[in-house]
Amino acid sequence: MRALIVEDEILASEELNYLIQEHSQIDVVDRLEDGLDVLKFLQEQEVDVIFLDINIPSLDGMMLAHHIGKFATKPYIVFTTAYKEHAAEAFELEAFDYILKPYDEKRIAAMLHKLELAFKRDHAPVEQRVEDGLAPLADGPSVQGELLRERDTNSHTDRRINLLRNDNIIVTDTADIYYAEAQEKVTKVYTKNGEFTMPVSITDFHSRLPQDTFFRCHRSYVVNLSQIREIVPWFNNTYLLRLRDLEAEVPVSRGKVKEFRQLMRI
Numbered sequence: 001m002r003a004l005i006v007e008d009e010i011l012a013s014e015e016l017n018y019l020i021q022e023h024s025q026i027d028v029v030d031r032l033e034d035g036l037d038v039l040k041f042l043q044e045q046e047v048d049v050i051f052l053d054i055n056i057p058s059l060d061g062m063m064l065a066h067h068i069g070k071f072a073t074k075p076y077i078v079f080t081t082a083y084k085e086h087a088a089e090a091f092e093l094e095a096f097d098y099i100l101k102p103y104d105e106k107r108i109a110a111m112l113h114k115l116e117l118a119f120k121r122d123h124a125p126v127e128q129r130v131e132d133g134l135a136p137l138a139d140g141p142s143v144q145g146e147l148l149r150e151r152d153t154n155s156h157t158d159r160r161i162n163l164l165r166n167d168n169i170i171v172t173d174t175a176d177i178y179y180a181e182a183q184e185k186v187t188k189v190y191t192k193n194g195e196f197t198m199p200v201s202i203t204d205f206h207s208r209l210p211q212d213t214f215f216r217c218h219r220s221y222v223v224n225l226s227q228i229r230e231i232v233p234w235f236n237n238t239y240l241l242r243l244r245d246l247e248a249e250v251p252v253s254r255g256k257v258k259e260f261r262q263l264m265r266i
Helices: 010-023 035-044 061-068 084-092 105-122 126-131 141-153 155-159 202-207 254-264
Strands: 002-006 027-032 049-052 076-081 097-100 160-165 168-173 177-183 186-191 194-198 214-218 221-224 228-233 239-243 249-252
Touching (some): 002 010, 002 035, 010 105, 027 035, 049 061, 061 084, 076 105, 084 097, 084 160, 084 168, 097 105, 160 194, 177 202, 202 221, 214 249, 214 254, 221 239, 221 249, 249 254
Parallel strands (some): 002 049, 076 097
Antiparallel strands (some): 160 168, 177 186, 177 221, 186 194, 214 221, 228 239, 239 249
16 A cells, blocks of 8 residues: 655654555655645545545645545545544544554554555455455445456445544444434434434435445334344334344335335335
C-alpha cells in the first residue's frame, strides 16, 4: 500500500510515520503540510490511503476530504486530529477511521491491521472473493456476472460500513449487522459487537447496505436476511423475525409480506 501523511505539525508527522513503519507494511511515499499541495500531488500520483489532519493550511482536512471523495478512484482516508467534534462529518464522508491525538500506539496498530486487511480484501480478484464468500453467487450465469461486476465496482461500500461510537469510527463488516431501527431522527444499529446510534435516517442508512442482503421489512426496520433464525406468524398474516444471538424481534409490515415471502421462498 502507498500512503500519504498530511500533517503540519512536524513531531506529529514523524511520530505517525514511525508508527506506520513499525506496525505495518505500508509505504509512506510523502509527507505534506498544506491542503493545496495535497491536491497538486494527487493530480500526478495515486495513493491507497491518506492519513489526514483536519487543521492544516490553505484547505482544511474536511474540505480536502470532500474534494477527494469526488475522485474516480478514492483512497481510504484516516483522519488524525485533536478534535472530537468532526467525527460525525467524517462518518458522512465514509472515512476509514478517525484517530484522536495524542496517538495511542495500540489504537494505531489495530487500525493499521484493519486497513491492510481491508485493502487486501477489496483488491482481491473477483474469483477469490466468491471462494471466500465475499461475493455471493446468484441463480444463473448472467445474473451472477452482473452481481460480481457490481460487487467489484462497489467493493468498499458493499462489504464495509462505518459506524459511529464515542467519536470513533468503527469499520464494520455489513455481515455483522443484524438489524437497524428508526428512532426519531437517528437510526439504531444492532451488531454482534454491540449497539450504535447513527445520525442519519433509516432510508439513508439502508441505501449504504448491500441491497441483496438487507431488506426494509417495515417502515422503521431494516433486517439482515442472513441473520434470521426463525420466522414467526403474527396477526393479519404478518411475521415476527427472530435473529441469531439476539432476543429482539423484528416485525414485517403487512405491505412488505408479499416481497418478504418471495425473498425467503415461503
